[in-house]
Amino acid sequence: TEGSPIDICGAVRLNGAPSLRVTRWDLERDVNILNNGHTIQVNMISNNPMTDVGTLHATVGRGSSGAIQWVLEQVHFHWGRTGLTNEGSEHYVQGRRFPLEAHFVHYNPAYGPSVSRAVAS
Incomplete structure (x- = not known):
């Protein structure tokens, strides 16, 4: 199985890959901003933005056809210590870490x- 962290390297063009469509990202909304003692977390309260992934699951070979529309629940950040540019991010890009990474946490409303x-279902 694949887990964190991952190293994103060797970008491959996915010919014919569907476009992602985002909805309700342009609306103003109430959010709850929380310092949870580890990071800053931005929780959506209502009118959660949505991402429609279409048939992306078939292109990348993961997921299922029922998981087309995903709802954004929260955004949180990973960052390193002051003055260090090679730590902070959880993941790597071509073997390199960065001082900040944002995670956009979505769920399948089905x-x-x-x-x-x-997760519990």
Whole structure:
């Protein structure tokens, strides 16, 4: 199985890959900004933005045809210590880490109304 961290390297063009479509990303919305003691977390309260991945699952060989529309629940950040540019990010790009990384946490609403409920289902 694949897990974190991953090294994103050797970009490959996916000919015929579908475009991702985002909806409700342009709306103003209420959010809850939380310092959870580890990082800053931005939680969506309502009108959560959505990402439509279309048939991307078939192109990359992961996921299922039922997982087309994903809902953004929160954004959180990973960053390194002051003055260090080679730490912070969880993942790598061609073997290199960066001082900041943002995670956009989505869930499939077919499995529940939140990430925690979807994971538990």
